[in-house]
Amino acid sequence: MSESxxxxxxxxxxxxxxxxxxxxxTKGKFGKAFITVMAARMSPDLGVAKVWLSVMMVDDKPAFMKHLDSIKWEIRKMLGQRIGKQVRIIPELVFVLDEGAEYASYMDKVISALDIPPAPPEEEEEED
Structure with missing residues (x-):
């Protein structure tokens, strides 16, 4: 079912x-981590926002996500201060780690490390 x-x-x-x-x-709360919000999908009642995050420069991503979940209420409060006049309900936040960019970077490294010999020159067949 598509979103409205x-x-x-x-x-x-x-x-x-x-x-x-x-x-x-939240600059100081995550150290040197660089966080990008890749997407946000809303539940039909707009009460829950599922948010995909891309996180870079973090060694232990599961621990980072756990820390993020522990301060989710604070982030939701900041969100409420920003959009409180535009919406009736500040949605609950569900953070999901988006590993698409990381996977693409990994694949680039794998492909560039391949040792592919150059193609042999094509010989033109002479027709008499």
Whole structure:
């Protein structure tokens, strides 16, 4: 089932605002970690936002996600301060680690490390 226009619009708003929160407002909470909000999908009642995050410069990602979950209430409060006048309900946040960018980087390394011999020159057949 596809998302409604309202869900899409609200998801984009959540994605934008959380991106700014992670870049500006929570700078010291995550050390040197670089967090990108890849997507936000809303439940039909707009009460839950599932947010996909790409995290770079973090050694232990499961521990990072656990830490993020422990301060989720604080991030939700910051979100409420930003969008509280635009929406009725500040959604519950469910953070999911998006490993797509990391996988693509890994595949680039694998492909560049391959030892592929150059193709032999094509010989033109002479026709008499």
């Amino acid at each position: 226009k309202r869900q899409l619009k609200f998801g984009k708003l959540i994605q934008k605002e959380l991106g700014e929160i992670f870049q500006k407002d």
